[in-house]
Amino acid sequence: MIHLPKEETKLMVAVHGWSGILLGLLLYAVVITGMAAVFAEEIGAWSAGHVETQSAFERPFDKAVRELGARTPAKYHEGVDLFEIGDHNLGAFFHRHETDPDGKFVSRGIYYQLDRDGRIEQELHGTGEEVFQPRNDDALSHFLIDTHVRLHVPDPWGLLLTGILGLAMLVAAISGLLIHRHLFKDIFTLRRKANPVLVDRDRHSVAGTWSLPFAFILAFTGSFFSFFGTIGVPIVAMAAFGGDVQALNDAVFGNPAKPDARPVAVGNLDRIAADSIQRAGGPPIFVAVENYGRADAMVTSFHDPKAGAIEPMTLLYNGTTAEFDRAKPSIGTRPSAGGTLAAIMSPLHFGNFAGLLSKAVWFGLGFAMCYVTLTGLRLWLVRRREAGRALAWLERTVAVVGFGLPLALVVAAAAFLVAMPAGSAVFWTPTAFLAASAVAILGGILMRSADAISRLLQIATGAIMLVLPALRLATGGPGWGQAIGAGQPVIAALDLAFMVAGLWMLWRVFGAHRRRDDLPLSANLQAAE
């Protein structure tokens, strides 16, 4: 345990409080959407009724890619990215790297979206940023991820904002550790029958202490991702390569080989996929072809970590003969400290290194962090009120954001379910979110009591959560029997999770917590302490 002198402890308490107060609500928005985004893939399958379980890389796709290569101008053969879209269909982005007139490094090319039979469903031309937009069947998961990553603020400002929020969380986590005088005692102190404010403080402290290492990891990895492309890469490229971002990318991610521009047909991609599945124990999540159709072509397949490992697996193949070359680190050509550290940032942030189990743990700890952020804000407000400096507007704001945001998210999910069959989910998902947010904000303006707003928003959220499974079925989603029979039990599991969460929210308002919630928030803190 760290024992700081009194003055420094006081300063750390102020730093901890103000880092939360100034950015706490935005941080809460990032954490709650991140918590949901842990299950983005599962939410995508649940919401769009995807029951296919076989990866696009487990079905023949070589012929389709070859046909795409033949119709794509050779200038876009510099790189081909292959990945899954929709219900395990294939997406292919033929592109080249270039620098925009404003000096921005971009990938420009043609993005093909294929159907299950390998036919072109859609063809989009432009930069990666332009073509990778939400689709009708992934609008909900795309919306969740976009909110978490950049709060819908245009690049680079959105990423910079979430990066700054990550740093604020880092400050809150470290200062939280420094101000704990009795760290181990605090982990287990939960006085259930004490004064409500003391109960709140105990819960904040217990949830905060248990999730402290997690908060540190998330803040560190999150700010790394936000600053990596926006600030980090341009600065390091400037220092090491005179500003040449492509040279930095080649050094870090490339597979250096002697250039050979002779035209040679690409090797059999089905054979590469089958071999990579056997070696990695699962299908690739991403396949990259460098120098498609040239003698120096290379194919890299990226896989989730093997059971018991934390670092993702990457396999390299000769692009013309389809022969296995070697297993390589995700970053760099040989294992190195920097490459390993950078490679584990992603599984540490997304919690996907041990399948659903690690995702569930990450979700639970994310929930604990939302709880810590919200109770921290409420405790700070109670202290202000006790000191005769009440901030009624901030109390209402905390209630509107704290409980209005989950409401807006479930309303967006409901709107997606209704709009997707009509093909208008891309428009209605964010629109419904904004409409629900506007209603919550209006409630905050019109209603004078923060407790009443909180209660109303929780009732609405709980009720919509209860309705979501029925809505999914009514709008054509697969039933439990069909989903489980097709090997997608996650659809039934999410239905159950929504119903349990909805019931729990309603129980919180009407049930066991009613007596406690009826007590005014401004119960005597001094007496509690």
Added chain:
Amino acid sequence: MSPTSRKWLRVFFAGPGAVIIAMVVMAGMALWLPRGAAQIDNLVLPLVLVPLIWAALFFHACLDRRLGRVAIVAIGLLLIHGGLVAHKFMNRPPAAGEQAK
């Protein structure tokens, strides 16, 4: 120096100062860190470590009672890493067009 000036100086080192110095240290580190087995450690480690460098500078500026030491560490890091980057740019071979002249 008055307590108010000292307070604002500390705020400067913990706030904008920590951000600027973390950026300059990230750039400079790429030039002195060992390249490692894969020849990329000097490029990747500064990118990964920059949030921690910022946090270290922030908490040092907050918690070190001797403001002079805060200033020496911060300005020292700034000068060393800024100097390394400046040296690299000054020693850069001239572009083809400039050579022709």
